[in-house]
Amino acid sequence: MPDLATPTRAVPALTIDGLTYSYPNAPHEALRDISLHLHPGEFAVLAGRSASGKSTLLRGACGLVPHFHGGEITGQVNVAGLDAIASGPGELASAVGYVAQDPETQIVSTTVAAEIELPLEMRGDSPASRARAVEEVALALAIPHLLDRTVDTLSGGELQRVALAAALVTRPRLVLLDEPTSQLDPVAGDELIWLLRRLNEEWGVAILLAEHRLERCLAAADRVVAMDAGAIAFDGPPRDFQAWSHDADPALTTPAARLFSLAGIDPLPVGVREARQILDSKGCRGRGVGPPLHLTCSGGEWSAGRGRIAGKVQDVPRGSDPPSDRPALDVRGLWVELSRGDEPHDVLRGLDLTMARGERIALMGRNGAGKSTLLRTAAGLVDSVRGRVETADGMVLLTQNPSDYLVRERVGDELPGEAGMEALRIVGLEHAVDSDPRDLSGGERQRLALAIALAGRMEGEKLSGLVALDEPTRGMDRSRRDELVELIGGISEHGAGVLVATHDVEFAAAFAERVVLLGRGCVIADGPVKEILSGGWYFATEVARVLDLPRVITPEQGAAVLNAEVEDL
Amino acid sequence: MRSSFAYTPRPGPLQAASPGAAVAYLGSLVTVAFVYSSPLVLLAAGAAAALAGLLAGARDAVRAALRMGVTLGLLIAAVNALVEHRGETVLARLGEWPLLGQVDVTAEAIVSGLTLGLRAAAAMVAFAVYSACVDPDRVLRALRPIAGRSALTATLVSRLVPVAAADAARLRDAARLRGPGAAPVGRGSIARRLLAGSLDRAVDVAATLELRGYALDAPKAKRRKERSRHDARFYATGATVLTAAIAARLLGADGFNAYPTIELGIGPLTLALSALVLLSGLAPLRRKPRRAVQPRPAAPPTIGHAQTPRPETSHA
Numbered sequence: 051m052p053d054l055a056t057p058t059r060a061v062p063a064l065t066i067d068g069l070t071y072s073y074p075n076a077p078h079e080a081l082r083d084i085s086l087h088l089h090p091g092e093f094a095v096l097a098g099r100s101a102s103g104k105s106t107l108l109r110g111a112c113g114l115v116p117h118f119h120g121g122e123i124t125g126q127v128n129v130a131g132l133d134a135i136a137s138g139p140g141e142l143a144s145a146v147g148y149v150a151q152d153p154e155t156q157i158v159s160t161t162v163a164a165e166i167e168l169p170l171e172m173r174g175d176s177p178a179s180r181a182r183a184v185e186e187v188a189l190a191l192a193i194p195h196l197l198d199r200t201v202d203t204l205s206g207g208e209l210q211r212v213a214l215a216a217a218l219v220t221r222p223r224l225v226l227l228d229e230p231t232s233q234l235d236p237v238a239g240d241e242l243i244w245l246l247r248r249l250n251e252e253w254g255v256a257i258l259l260a261e262h263r264l265e266r267c268l269a270a271a272d273r274v275v276a277m278d279a280g281a282i283a284f285d286g287p288p289r290d291f292q293a294w295s296h297d298a299d300p301a302l303t304t305p306a307a308r309l310f311s312l313a314g315i316d317p318l319p320v321g322v323r324e325a326r327q328i329l330d331s332k333g334c335r336g337r338g339v340g341p342p343l344h345l346t347c348s349g350g351e352w353s354a355g356r357g358r359i360a361g362k363v364q365d366v367p368r369g370s371d372p373p374s375d376r377p378a379l380d381v382r383g384l385w386v387e388l389s390r391g392d393e394p395h396d397v398l399r400g401l402d403l404t405m406a407r408g409e410r411i412a413l414m415g416r417n418g419a420g421k422s423t424l425l426r427t428a429a430g431l432v433d434s435v436r437g438r439v440e441t442a443d444g445m446v447l448l449t450q451n452p453s454d455y456l457v458r459e460r461v462g463d464e465l466p467g468e469a470g471m472e473a474l475r476i477v478g479l480e481h482a483v484d485s486d487p488r489d490l491s492g493g494e495r496q497r498l499a500l501a502i503a504l505a506g507r508m509e510g511e512k513l514s515g516l517v518a519l520d521e522p523t524r525g526m527d528r529s530r531r532d533e534l535v536e537l538i539g540g541i542s543e544h545g546a547g548v549l550v551a552t553h554d555v556e557f558a559a560a561f562a563e564r565v566v567l568l569g570r571g572c573v574i575a576d577g578p579v580k581e582i583l584s585g586g587w588y589f590a591t592e593v594a595r596v597l598d599l600p601r602v603i604t605p606e607q608g609a610a611v612l613n614a615e616v617e618d619l
Numbered sequence: 620m621r622s623s624f625a626y627t628p629r630p631g632p633l634q635a636a637s638p639g640a641a642v643a644y645l646g647s648l649v650t651v652a653f654v655y656s657s658p659l660v661l662l663a664a665g666a667a668a669a670l671a672g673l674l675a676g677a678r679d680a681v682r683a684a685l686r687m688g689v690t691l692g693l694l695i696a697a698v699n700a701l702v703e704h705r706g707e708t709v710l711a712r713l714g715e716w717p718l719l720g721q722v723d724v725t726a727e728a729i730v731s732g733l734t735l736g737l738r739a740a741a742a743m744v745a746f747a748v749y750s751a752c753v754d755p756d757r758v759l760r761a762l763r764p765i766a767g768r769s770a771l772t773a774t775l776v777s778r779l780v781p782v783a784a785a786d787a788a789r790l791r792d793a794a795r796l797r798g799p800g801a802a803p804v805g806r807g808s809i810a811r812r813l814l815a816g817s818l819d820r821a822v823d824v825a826a827t828l829e830l831r832g833y834a835l836d837a838p839k840a841k842r843r844k845e846r847s848r849h850d851a852r853f854y855a856t857g858a859t860v861l862t863a864a865i866a867a868r869l870l871g872a873d874g875f876n877a878y879p880t881i882e883l884g885i886g887p888l889t890l891a892l893s894a895l896v897l898l899s900g901l902a903p904l905r906r907k908p909r910r911a912v913q914p915r916p917a918a919p920p921t922i923g924h925a926q927t928p929r930p931e932t933s934h935a
Binding site: 114155157158159172198200202429431448451454465466470504507 | 626755823825827828
């Protein structure tokens with residue numbers, strides 16, 4: 051067994067040759083003839099739609115496939131010189147760290163310090179070296195203040211960091227991460243990506259990161275591996291990936307790349323910084339050349355102070371019903387107290403919010419800002435200590451785990467009768483009455499859960515009141531996200547207000563007409579989506595960060611501005 | 620929602636003590652509760668456990684355990700009164716009942732039931748204090764070299780219990796959020812769904828343990844010294860309570876009898892033992908830190924001839 055404590059640069063961090071794998075009793079192969087070499091110090095992003103085989107590949111690289119899941123496997127997998135198929139995850143534990151999507155299930159100890167220390171203890175390290183390693187990894191991940199906490203008092207973002215610390219504490223040569231930012235707010239997500247980049251540069255750790263929100267991580271990556279139906283469809287540098295995805299799978303392109311593609315600008319950028327440099331070099335970015343442009347918007351028509359830009363900006367589709375006087379949600383001076391550990395603390399602090407019927411609002415803010423608590427209080431799951439919440443026409447809430455709503459083995463049994471059929475029709479699942487919910491795709495299961503919450507609350511085609519969704523895009527690829535945008539538009543058109551708590555700024559830009567930003571239990575910003583998502587740095591779309599123009603947040607809006615400017619130039 | 624009995628790290632002697640010392644101390648109180656029947660001794664054992672919990676900061680755990688213990692105690696007393704026909708002081712004749720026959724409620728049966736309930740409550744409070752104050756990771760670490768498989772099982776269970784509790788809370792919330800037109804969900808459906816989900820959760824946790832190298836036949840890690848400066852206090856208190864309890868028992872303490880008539884049997888020995896057991900509840904008391912002895916300020920050094928030494932005493 052090689053000495054894993056001393057990195058050997060000559061040995062690749064990961065070598066996969068001709069790997070083909072099928073889960074037990076599965077009709078199709080999950081991985082098909084995969085060949086991949088990852089060198090020490092490389093940072094690779096694993097891209098691909100849902101169910102394209104990304105998670106299975108990561109599980110194969112850490113030995114869980116086939117040792118834990120069974121199935122049939124052919125080919126070779128070597129991690130830092132160890133045969134992963136012959137060795138299994140236990141033997142690989144010192145060479146590879148794995149962080150799964152759901153941090154809840156990858157924590158096995160009671161306190162944070164014990165959790166991080168466990169792999170070292172299993173390896174037989176001395177108490178002194180364990181103590182030092184725990185301290186160092188905690189400092190590297192900025193979590194020394196969490197060491198004495200119990201894991202059940204941590205937020206999702208904190209748990210994710212603890213899981214990452216437990217994966218890194220053995221100083222592995224390879225770290226595998228499966229959508230680590232899916233539960234994190236934009237600030238924490240960016241912090242995590244750049245933390246990984248720093249560890250990658252300073253420690254020489256090879257990183258293989260599966261992610262749907264590519265705009266977050268492409269700029270930090272050296273390489274992109276795109277998967278399609280269990281096979282590698284692309285393997286190359288991020289800039290080449292942008293060009294490839296534009297032609298082969300537009301669902302994988304980043305917003306900045308779509309902006310450039312719509313504006314007819316080459317090459318497609320990898321990140322915000324490169325996009326700005328390209329625009330500056332072409333002299334077609336308002337702020338980059340000459341005095342700044344003063345854009346004003348009136349009725350969807352853009353005009354520049356210097357009279358150079360005039361273009362029609364695509365608007366987000368609006369509900370057909372005009373907002374009525376009776377609000378869908380009325381929150382006044384709301385205080386909610388929850389206990390963290392054994393200490394109660396205020397999660398919502400005198401919050402005020404009014405929402406009209408038919409309105410679509412994105413509720414945003416950092417982890418722990420109070421988004422979910424507000425939704426749960428409005429739905430009557432949490433009691434307030436002061437203030438009032440009124441949902442005049444009732445409220446439907448879809449929580450973060452749609453599977454919690456599915457308890458029967460037939461869709462029709464979950465939703466019997468005409469009310470059930472009506473709810474299925476609203477979400478477009480009337481064809482699936484006889485299906486087993488477990489056989490539905492992730493997006494369809496989410497729609498079914500929403501139908502279950504909606505059932506019996508409609509008056510014919512009319513749906514009044516409030517429909518709230520809590521983090522509905524976790525683990526979703528863009529095509530599924532676009533389907534959800536359509537569904538939200540449909541619900542809004544039926545007359546209901548739609549309130550969505552989300553960390554996904556691109557999703558918010560696509561569906562919302564108004565954004566409410568929470569911070570430490572209070573509303574810190576509330577306004578039209580174009581203003582809120584173009585006025586910040588973290589809570590801003592990629593297009594807004596590239597162009598830095600007021601009220602320009604989507605690729606279509608940005609392209610209209612750029613096209614007008616290019617024509618003018 | 621977090622359980623009141625969940626371990627919470629706090630600064631305090633009981634939390635800092637090694638698991639062995641904490642078990643010796645709290646175990647002595649449980650042992651007394653099971654060895655003695657005297658309500659006075661049982662009350663002292665329960666009060667000592669509650670006092671220990673309060674001094675250790677586990678107020679919520681003590682309160683929850685007392686609530687559950689009192690409820691259970693009353694339930695036991697009620698059931699005992701119905702099923703136990705011994706005792707000479709008949710308080711009520713309830714006639715013929717199916718399965719139970721002639722039901723006569725006696726004062727002796729009620730007192731006997733209350734004694735049993737008191738015993739259960741005292742034990743529950745002691746276990747609650749243990750659960751809230753003793754770090755389960757340290758317990759598992761201590762157990763692992765002795766019984767690896769049991770430690771693995773305990774690790775899985777200790778992690779899965781809070782995960783299952785959180786899952787159950789989420790499933791209950793989802794059931795409440797179903798529309799009136801959806802099929803209603805009963806407790807049975809939730810339990811089935813929870814069981815199926817728990818199996819998936821267990822597989823995930825087991826996979827994580829694999830990845831952490833739990834199955835690895837690695838050289839045994841050198842055990843960290845888990846001793847604490849407070850250990851001696853808890854070992855000594857536990858040993859004193861146990862020795863006194865055994866000695867008092869041998870010398871004839873605990874003359875309590877419920878049947879045929881109530882005999883409390885509170886003699887000097889029982890009183891003394893009760894006082895000792897009650898005092899043992901003060902073991903987790905934090906001592907005030909000793910104030911460091913301040914050295915007398917030294918006279919400032921003299922430099923050259925410009926400074927004159929300060930007089931050490933004031934002029935009379």
